[in-house]
Amino acid sequence: MGHAGHRARRQSPPLSPLPFRLVVFDFDGTLADSFPWFASILNEVATRYRFQRIAEDDTEMLRGLDARAIIRHLGIPAWKLPFITRNMHALATRDIAAIHLFPGITAMLDALTHSGIRLAIVSSNVEPNIRTVLGPREAGLIGHYACGASLFGKARRLRSLIRTTGERPADILYIGDEIRDAVAARDAGCAFGAVAWGYTRLDALAKCDPALIFQTPRDISASLAKIPVASPSVTNPQHPG
Template identity: 45%
Template sequence: MAERGVATSQPLDLVIFDFDGTLSDSGDWFVSVANDLAERFRFRKIAPDEVELLRRKSSREVIEFLGIARWKMPWIARYVRKLVSREAHRIELFPGTPNLLERLVETGVKLALVTSNSEANARKILGPQHAAQIHCYACGSSLFGKAPKFRRVLRKMGVAPNAALAIGDETRDVDAAREVGMRAGSVLWGYAAEDLLRGMSPDALFRTPEDILAYVSRHRG
């Protein structure tokens, strides 16, 4: 785990997770349907040798590379949520996720989920036991609409921004956390490549779920 040397005296009370690519191992599934989406919504198809290239681009750069018109994005997101609902049985949690959620709850920290996926899909993939460990859901956000969802969760949970940590796997997760004044953590097992995430200088980089638990335990106060 890499952690920035910026000290904060505020104990950590809330962890807000992204879902796809952070808790849910949906990357291979998405690649498998990407070109069907491209055909349906008329954007550039992805060649097999371009997948790794796209992992080294920011979220906005990926959209530009694929030639996706901004006005199409809500329609694409809605369609993808329907696909996930039908094919949730093909998507599993990353190894170590169930144990991570259980042990985080034991520390006393509150957990929330902010995702562009639907709450129903997230609950289905998490399963009833693990879904119940999430204290607050704010789902269905637009691709670049996480900051308002973060603010809503903070208000609902009664937590100050500097007492919260947002954890995701893309550059837009870091951007949204900073916009709100939260700490930002990036996992290295998701969509974006490690060098791209390092370039964002998040407060922490997590190589394993155990790294997240160690960080939270150290910053609980």
């Protein structure tokens, strides 16, 4: 998925010494492998709310678009979006056993936590669904949840999170898999890290000029979880006397 030639890379804004003090994750498509479930129920939702059904050969084309372009393509009026979102949350709760974390996510969250980086989630999904998929142990690693954001409301949630945590935007990395995640990070003044395994194709995400691109969850911990090694303490020799 995406271009193998892309590797984790750094651009502006400048990184903190850790290099980031707070890493914020999107959930669906970033931590959770929910796209197969999403694709399986989308036409059910389309029938209920009377928007265009998705043909199988349209999927890759739609994965290259931003959310506004997808909505236009499907012919969804803005007034229907809150109703569709609530229905999707209910369906996710119904089918929660079908949604799992991507391989390597647990080890990555552990590595970031052990390196002293604070973790948070900003997502359009609801917190109970997110906690269920994470499981009690991994859910406990997340210090802040800002969930249930509207389709285009993630920047507001990020700004609220910045105020709550007291961190500077320059010390925060928002990691996501959609163009709207990149836009939210930019609008909140945070750096954006793009993942290659989510809903949006990596070639489309790369056009958003992410600060970092991750091919695998392991790339996240390899790039960010830099645990300082303490210098050996020097003790003065004991002199008799």
